[in-house]
Amino acid sequence: MKTLELLFPNKFESTKTSVLLLASRVIFGLLFASHGLEKLLNFSATAAQFPAPFGMSGELAVSLSIFGELVCGVAFALGFLTRLALLPMIFTMIVAFTTVHGGSVNDGQLAFLYLIVFVLSWFAGAGKYSVDGFIGSKLNK
Numbered sequence: 001m002k003t004l005e006l007l008f009p010n011k012f013e014s015t016k017t018s019v020l021l022l023a024s025r026v027i028f029g030l031l032f033a034s035h036g037l038e039k040l041l042n043f044s045a046t047a048a049q050f051p052a053p054f055g056m057s058g059e060l061a062v063s064l065s066i067f068g069e070l071v072c073g074v075a076f077a078l079g080f081l082t083r084l085a086l087l088p089m090i091f092t093m094i095v096a097f098t099t100v101h102g103g104s105v106n107d108g109q110l111a112f113l114y115l116i117v118f119v120l121s122w123f124a125g126a127g128k129y130s131v132d133g134f135i136g137s138k139l140n141k
Contacts, residue, residue: 007083008136012128021127022079028117029077032089036070053099068092076121079130086122093118 012018039046039062047058050065068088075085093115101108126132 004139005136007081008132008139009125012133015128018127018129018133021121021124022129024117024121025079025082025126025130026077028114028121029073029075031073032114033070033073033077036066036068036073040066040070051100053095064088065092076118079126079132082126082130082132083122086118090115090118090122 013021043062043066047062050058050062052058052061056064069092072085072089075081076089093111096111097103097108097115101111105112128137
């Protein structure tokens, strides 16, 4: 039951806080998803020059990046399985920040910013104005 409460909370913060969480999810989720959409639309060209960490192929690395950015970014924006969706997003930004940008905040400023926002969002949860909030309120009844 604790896992369900983590995924679908039924105790919510104030309306003001939930509106801020909603705005944050929509803004950062859709901005992040746009990076994945760009990779998807230019898949072949992107895969040819994409940094492929851990010895994987460029195609696999781009595919995983598209999943983490586009699919999980949209789920995050909707507040659907928010904490699960954030895990690939966080992992993607850790890899981008450490591997692609060498851990430099100057070079990897955007990856670092996304990473911080996503980690904080994982702790905050989706808020009551989300699919998770809707499901949580139904499970509580």
